[in-house]
Amino acid sequence: xxxxxxxEIIGMHAAEVLPDLADHRFVEDDRLQELGANSVxxxxxxxxxxxxxxxxxxxVELFGPRNIGxxxxxxxxKLQSA
Amino acid sequence: xxxxxxxxxxFGGTAFIDVSRLAEHRRLDTTRFENLLMKEKTVALxxxxxxSYGVNAARPIVDALSDAERDRIELLITCSESGVDFAKxxxxxxxxxxxxxxxxxxFEIKQACYSGTAGFQMAVSFILxxxxxxxxxxxxxxxxxxxxxxxxxxxxxxxxxxxxxxSGAGAVAMLVGEEPTVFQVDVGANGYYGCEVFDTCRxxxxxxxxxxxxxxxxxxxxxxxxxxEYRRRVRDAHYRDSFHYLTFHTPFGGMVKGAHRTMMRKMAxxxxxxxxxxxxxxVTPGLSYCQRVGNIxxxxxxxxxxxxxxxGDYSNGPRRIGAFSYGSGCCSxxxxxxxxxxxxxxxxRFNILGELDRRWTxxxxxxxxxxxxxxxxxxxxxxxxxxxxWDQVASKxxxxxxxxxxxxxxxxxxxxxxxx
Numbered sequence: 029x030x031x032x033x034x035x036e037i038i039g040m041h042a043a044e045v046l047p048d049l050a051d052h053r054f055v056e057d058d059r060l061q062e063l064g065a066n067s068v069x070x071x072x073x074x075x076x077x078x079x080x081x082x083x084x085x086x087x088v089e090l091f092g093p094r095n096i097g098x099x100x101x102x103x104x105x106k107l108q109s110a
Numbered sequence: 111x112x113x114x115x116x117x118x119x120x121f122g123g124t125a126f127i128d129v130s131r132l133a134e135h136r137r138l139d140t141t142r143f144e145n146l147l148m149k150e151k152t153v154a155l156x157x158x159x160x161x162s163y164g165v166n167a168a169r170p171i172v173d174a175l176s177d178a179e180r181d182r183i184e185l186l187i188t189c190s191e192s193g194v195d196f197a198k199x200x201x202x203x204x205x206x207x208x209x210x211x212x213x214x215x216x217f218e219i220k221q222a223c224y225s226g227t228a229g230f231q232m233a234v235s236f237i238l239x240x241x242x243x244x245x246x247x248x249x250x251x252x253x254x255x256x257x258x259x260x261x262x263x264x265x266x267x268x269x270x271x272x273x274x275x276x277s278g279a280g281a282v283a284m285l286v287g288e289e290p291t292v293f294q295v296d297v298g299a300n301g302y303y304g305c306e307v308f309d310t311c312r313x314x315x316x317x318x319x320x321x322x323x324x325x326x327x328x329x330x331x332x333x334x335x336x337x338x339e340y341r342r343r344v345r346d347a348h349y350r351d352s353f354h355y356l357t358f359h360t361p362f363g364g365m366v367k368g369a370h371r372t373m374m375r376k377m378a379x380x381x382x383x384x385x386x387x388x389x390x391x392x393v394t395p396g397l398s399y400c401q402r403v404g405n406i407x408x409x410x411x412x413x414x415x416x417x418x419x420x421x422g423d424y425s426n427g428p429r430r431i432g433a434f435s436y437g438s439g440c441c442s443x444x445x446x447x448x449x450x451x452x453x454x455x456x457x458x459r460f461n462i463l464g465e466l467d468r469r470w471t472x473x474x475x476x477x478x479x480x481x482x483x484x485x486x487x488x489x490x491x492x493x494x495x496x497x498x499x500w501d502q503v504a505s506k507x508x509x510x511x512x513x514x515x516x517x518x519x520x521x522x523x524x525x526x527x528x529x530x
Contacts, residue, residue, distance in 0.1 A: 066146075070323060071368060072368055072371070074327070087328070088307055091327055
């Protein structure tokens, strides 16, 4: 697992929640909110990402990242310490 | 022995606004607003506060009691984050205006939107303790939001725009005792879960601050962990099969839908189609009043329960209801109880829906004026006269019931008066 792969997983689930993003090419600087995800959508995307990564951690530990790249970095650290 | 709710009533205020009009008025992105499942929200007027709300919720319950029954109310707990004094609890005012027996414990409980459940569980424990056999407890969960968001500071969420459309005002009063006609508690079936998290709060008077994203993540963490603890204590409990209805703390319907979806996927391995059907069947009855009043904080989970009792189907026998309560900060609990057709019929006398229909519709201009005028009753107000506002409300309201409104504050003491 690496950062790029995690960004792809986040993008895949973001497009599931927001079908308008099906053709979007996700990059590190993307912010879910700017892509049209409200707070309920963002929580749903996080849920799906955690399931895909088989990561069992409190969701509140994923609060803070300002874009998809920072979220991927945080998830990678959590995976490495799991 | 049995314990639970003998009677419950919701007071959903005097005036409301349509939240889709508010969204347009504030130029919020309305394209996906429908997914949030919000319809109306109650607005607290300057001559209304958490005390008047609490009294107005409780009075129909107290009026229906005999003198002997009323005198057995030995515990009155207010549950709120909208108190008017750091020391004096609102229960003292409510006790006075309801003319209750003076041999009664009066105090207040705070833990954000979990407060109603905290008060309810304390009342249940008091009854179960049998320290005073036959006694009753009155639990009043009451909150308003004057809604002046704390400005400035980089931690304030960019998505705070949900807060204004969803913050309501309202109170739920519950009589708790040994004859739980309305909601019989499953004794010992409680999964509680709490931890320190700084999601939403009221760090200064009359205002709120917080982060909607963090609060939602914490809500989901708690929903899962509280239920897991419930399941540890209640053998064979199953999220999909053990409860005919589910009632949630409801900041707004869309959040409950998200939590239910997550739980059904994790606990029951349900498919998207199954989840949607289950949501319609088991969860939407609990949204019926919440969608019309907004988030009333401490009392919200019980407003959801009242909706589930009033609109559910109990014709084929008793039905078990699972309840999830969450309060930012945070503490949460999953618990359950049983409702029967007799309980549903007994609740009809309070006509909660009919009273909601009697609220008046505010224009956006009136709403903005109320937000501005609310400054005159800020926390810590020493003297203010509200006779003009009181008279206006008394002449405009259409409810047949007497209601209590604030007349004036004199040297910090609040003085209320009943309408006819």
